[in-house]
Amino acid sequence: MRELILVLAFAGAGLLGYKLISDVPSLLHTPLMSGMNALSGITVLGALVSTAAAVTTGSAILGFLAIVLATINVVAGFLVTHRMLKMFSRRREGS
Amino acid sequence: MLILQLICIAGFVYGIRLMSSPKTAVAGNLLGAGAMLGAVLLTLLGEGILTLPLLWAGLILGSAIGVWLALKVLMIQMPQMVALLNGLGGGASALVALVVIGQGGEMNVFTWFTTGLAIIVGGITLSGSLVAAGKLHGKLSQRPFHIHHHNLSLWLTTGLMLVSLALLSVGIGSPVLHGLLMAVVSLGFGILFTIRVGGADMPITISLLNSLSGVAGAIAGMSLHHTLLVVVGAVVGASGLILTQIMCRAMNRSLWQILLGKTTAAVKTTAPMALISEEKQHQWEESLQAAETVAIIPGYGMALAQAQQLVKELSDKLQAQGKEVKFGIHPVAGRMPGHMNVLLAEADVWYEHLYDLEQINDFLQTADLAIIVGANDVVNLAAIELEGTPIYGMPIIRADQAKQVLVCNYDTKPGYAGVDNSLYGMGHVHLLVGDAKDSLEKILNALEGEPAAGGEAGLQPAELLEAAQRVVIVPGYGMALAQAQMQVKRLIDILQSAGKEVQIAIHPVAGRMPGHMNVLLAEVDVPYELMYEMDQINDQFEQVDVVVVVGANDVVNPAAITHPGTPIYGMPILHVERARHVLVFNLDRSPGYAGVPNTLYDAPNCTLIEGDAASTLNALLQSLRAAA
Secondary structure (H helix, E strand, O other), X not given: OHHHHHHHHHHXXXXXXXXXXXXXXXXXXXXXXXXXXXXXXXXXXXXXXHHHOOOOHHHHHHHHHHHHHHHHHHHHHXXXXXXXXXXXXXXXXXX | OHHHHHHHHHHHHHHHHHOOOOOOHHHHHHHHHHHHHHHHXXXXXXXXXXXOHHHHHHHHHHHHHHHXXXXXXXXXXXXXXXXXXXXXXXXXHHHHHHHHHHHOOOOOHHHHHHHHHHHHHHHHHHHHHHHHHHHHOOOOOOOOOOOOOHXXXXXXXXXXXXXXXXXXXXXXXOHHHHHHHHHHXXXXXXXXXXXXXXXXXXXXXXXXXXXXXXXXXXXXXXXXOOHHHHHHHHHHHHHHHHHXXXXXXXXXXXXXXXXXXXXXXXOOOOOOHHHHHHHHHHHHHHHHHHOOEEEEEEOHHHHHOOOHHHHHHHHHHHHHOOOEEEEEOOOOOOOOOOHXXXXXXXXXXXXXXXXXXXXXXXXXXXXXXXXXXXXXXXXOOHHHHOOOOOOXXXXXXXXXXXXXXXXXXOOOOOOOOOOOOHHHHOOOEEEEEOOHHHHHHHHHHHHHHHHHOOOHHHOOHHHHHHHOOEEEEEEOHHHHHOOOHHHHHHHHHHHHHOOOEEEEEEOOOOOOOOOHHHHXXXXXXXXXXXEEEHHHHHHHHHHOOEEEEEOOOHHHOOHHHHOOOOOOOOOOOOOHHHOOEEEEEEOOOOOOOOOOOOHHHHOOOEEEEEOOHHXXXXXXXXXXXHHO
16 A cells, blocks of 8 residues: 555656646756756655664665765755856846 | 655745746745755654764765855856766665665565665666766766667666566565666666767756656655655656757757767768768858968979969958968978979968978967968878878878868879878868869969958948847857857847847757756846847747857758758757848857758858857957957
8 A cells, every 4th residue: 555655656757747847938947957956855754764764884885875875966966956056146136 | 744845845845836937936946945844853853863973974965065065166167067966866765765675674665665776766767867967067978978888788687676676676686686686787888878968969868867867766655655855856756857848859869869879979970971961061162261370282283283382462452451471381392392482482482471381280270271382191090090101100180170261272192102192081071082283273363352342241240230229149168168158148248238238048959968058148247138049039030140050060950951861950040030130259160069061151141250159259259349
């Protein structure tokens, strides 16, 4: 049952995402992509949970590595997106 | 707990919604980041793992590296940055799945299957993205790289992964071994898959990898039964898929072609011969007129044709037009040492214009045009390339290094050494076969033709722009390579302050990733209101006075409509050729990534200004300012 819910959530979120992303103008496609990139770092949640539950040292090391990689992904992703988007709105603030 | 998760999801969704307008996008991104932070804290609290030092160490280290990366990256490097981050995300998902496998515990078929799949998709994303980033960053060759039995290797690795996945799911064999096998094989698959994609197809590839990184996260979420992960991963997957579709459409490519390695990046020019030779007719005249620095390389053939006087006339005329002219004299040119110098001196060529082999070779590296008059072996590349030929090892004048080469030889037969001249077959070499006197007359006529043309066609770029009411600028990746964004921005400012309407037309595949050109222009403060997508502006070009193309090639090549059979045929293009005038600021006439010569350059309403876009635009800006 839980599995079915997960698969349905995947399909539903995919459709919702498709609709949402279609509305983003090509003007913003690069920041969109880096922003989505940051979101794909959501896997950091999984990394945290599984590392906390890791029993062997090997698993803990892999888990630690996963946390680091995913966090780089999240932080750098949001930050570069921010840098880009600020450039797009810079002029409005100025004038 | 569930409610808090739903709030996070709402934060992500609304954040993406805000991304659909430049006015609200900053807030949207911050909202997304906030939702992410919330989700992390929620997870730490909810699982009761808030105080584990290992987790915090990972988070802090990752954040520090992330901040450092994000602050140092240049806007032009954004594609490789995104590719790199994609890879890290995918790699993290694969690692999470490996940890899950290592823990073992109670797992059913669904869990085993999704865990294995997360390893596969994550591994492919990691290695594929790293290869893509390496290619985009110039660490790896942009050329497609093939190994023996490339397709077979891909099928074999795919088969191996699927078999291992199936065995893992039904519980045959050691889960850890399956996990490691899938990790290694998927990394190999990712490399094989990306390494043969050419530089031109990179926008499609990184969009696809973007999608995969989201899918990897979602599948890892299924394995962990983590709904938030599944939902957000699916959204990212869909986003990457849309961008992949958009890129494919804009480049006239099908995803399958790219997956199967049928790349556009033409190693050789694939255009029909007729197209080339017809084009070359006009080409040498234009490159002659546009050249700023010219090397003349006389050989004994000039003396045989008694064409010294005409050569002298030619050099005078070029100099009178403000061009820099140098004669390159090969030590063995003529029939005795210094022979050629004497012959030229006789025709009143000033000796200070005569340069020896080494000097002229330095000059040729940056020369716009080399004119060869009756010289053969001394410019034959076989002396460098073809071991075993009689002239191999002989020092030669490197006429081939000039941007364009004009050869006035009696015929294309080999010279004294009996070795075919490999120069003749090169793309930037134009042959004027026949008596050197006749050929030189032709060249002189072509030179005279330019100032005498008069009327509209003879107007200089600056004059065209001054007279224009409505101007559209079409930037391409060449602009970014020349770092000419600032010049484009100044051009816009000057035109606008003169009361002209200025728009910027952006082709969907301009740049190296979706929306790349917009970012580069935003970086130099070009307001986004001026940027128009292809569909918005394409039907308006008839009303445009002047189109300024800066470093764009394939996306404005009418061959996409007129020449069936070329790789770009059917690709949607910006119809700049319909405007009254087109000014093209490109490095040279050579074809773009698709390898198809641009027929726009030969259109009567088109003026091609060759050279580094930053300097050619600077020259334009100067004349515009001078006039103002």
